[in-house]
Amino acid sequence: MAPLSHYLVLSGILFTIGVMGVLVRRNAIVVFMSIEIMLNAVNISLIAFDRYLGQHDGQIFSFMVMAVAAAEVSVGLAIVIAMFRNKPTINLDEFNLMKW
């Protein structure tokens, strides 16, 4: 195993890139992909700690993260389709119905 800090730094960098994607992009689908990057960054640190401590709990937790990611993506993409049917764009700036 490479040193634990390397995995944590990789996880932090990927999480930051994901946050940047969510904040910068306006395409709803790319925002979803950035959220996926963040979830995966969390998975890296979970499994790195798991290996470091020699337990299995982190892997179980990363399964749960994967299950939640799958559920979130299916519902989210359904919402994107519904948005697109309503107004033929997925630019997030065009959708301000729930903005105060």
Next chain:
Amino acid sequence: MELLIFYPIAALAVVLALFVVFNKSPIGSAVSLIGLMLCLAGVFIGLSAHFVAILQVIIYAGAIMVLFMFVIMLLNLKDDDNVIWKSREGNTLLTVLTGFLVLGILYKIISITLSADSSKPAKIMESFGTTAEVGKSLFTTYVLPFEVASILLLVAMVGALVLAKTKID
């Protein structure tokens, strides 16, 4: 030796993540994200979590990204880079401040993790991370979260059908 494998995979993962964010076409982002998932499966194998690595390939690179591809092609999205990169009015100060905040947090994380003493990983058995070991703990200690996750997936399936089928106005 492990670092020799870890560094190229990690560098490729970071580059692919940047491609996901900065690519103009959504389909290019999706392909980069598939590459990122495969890189992360490699990282998991380096951590001897073989079962999670296989699941990463099957669930993320297989199922989730296929769903993304389906939706991108279904909506027939065009590249809209001039819309993407136009800055929002009156937000320049906020943007710069947020950027420095994120950089500061990243610096703090990296400095803490590099200064911590993490040089002594636990001794693990040969069977660490195999399907048998992980499955044993999944079906004994964590059987309730497992069942709750299955209900969550069922609810998500029904919700996706309802949302995509009916017209929202």
